[in-house]
Amino acid sequence: MKIIPLFTSLLLATALWACGTKAEESANTTTTAIQSEDAGPVDAAVPVKLAPVSSVVRSEPVIVSGLVSSSEEARLSFKIGGIINKIYVSEGQFVRKGQVLATLDLTEINAQVGQAQFATEKADRDLARVKALYADTAATLEQLQNATTGNNVAKQNLTIAQFNRSYAQIHSTVDGTVTRKLMNEGELASAGSPVFMISSNRKSDWVVRVGVSDKDWARLKPGDRASVNLDAYPDQTFSGIVSKLAQAADPMNKLYEIEVRINPGAARFAPGLFAKVKLQPAQSRSYTVVPIEAIVEGNGKDAFVYVLADDKKHVRKLPIQIGFIDGATVLVTGGIDGKTSVVTAGSAYLTENSTVVLH
Structure with a gap:
């Protein structure tokens, strides 16, 4: 009867030892895992x-765009203000140099010229009278000088009025075409306000x-060659020269x-024709050449490349x-001075902290 309690005690002791062993193994396993996590991947x-x-x-070409125009362009206006009496041309019409294009109503202008003429005649009479009095010692030298000055002023005013009347009409300054007519008959034209725009249509003026x-301006000079393509003539290339x-x-x-002629x-x-221009500077420059696959994070003219560090591992x-x-290469103007190689394959997966291996 005493054997059963003794056997039960042995079984209990064995179970407690086994549980302790498993708990120790589990604790060791957990500690190892924590230490592995602390070490990092x-x-x-x-x-x-x-x-x-x-x-x-x-010699890097310069690609730009612009508009065709004439080197001989004129914005024509009246010298003085007034009512437009007559316009003799219309838009698109060919005109000759010196041709009358428009005139003002001369009623007011002629009246101003008449006033200046009357003032001049009066100044002549006053001067003659003072000269006679001065000869008889009835007038002073100051009176004679004042009369002389008044006579000169009147003559200058007459010259101004006559000059303005001669410019109460617009003459073409070039042989060309009326590209724009900005005002019509009966309108009030202000002095200096454009009425016509004229462009020369000689072949040598386009x-x-x-x-x-x-930077491109510094590389160009007059006489450099250019090729011009127009949207109006898509199948033609026109030759040009920097003028x-x-x-x-x-x-x-x-x-x-x-200006490209x-x-x-x-x-x-x-x-107004739209043109794409390729300028070819005569001045050359040195470029560093790298494969296009070496370029990362490009933004316009700015980009990045990776190079091998001194330790050969980063x-x-x-x-x-x-x-x-x-084509498949990039011409670089700066940033790789002194470097003999750049990273190509694998550059897309790199950061500055990456460890690399050559293959």
């Missing part, structure tokens, strides 16, 4: 490839005016105006300036 090395950096001397940046360079930037857009050949041109991210893209 191990970054895998990113496999990359390098490509050599080269240099080339090129130009395209475009705006370029300061003028502005010496100051436009205060609104900060660009420098370039073009040869229309047998084509018919008109002011990379550095360099900002660069893009000149232009030439």
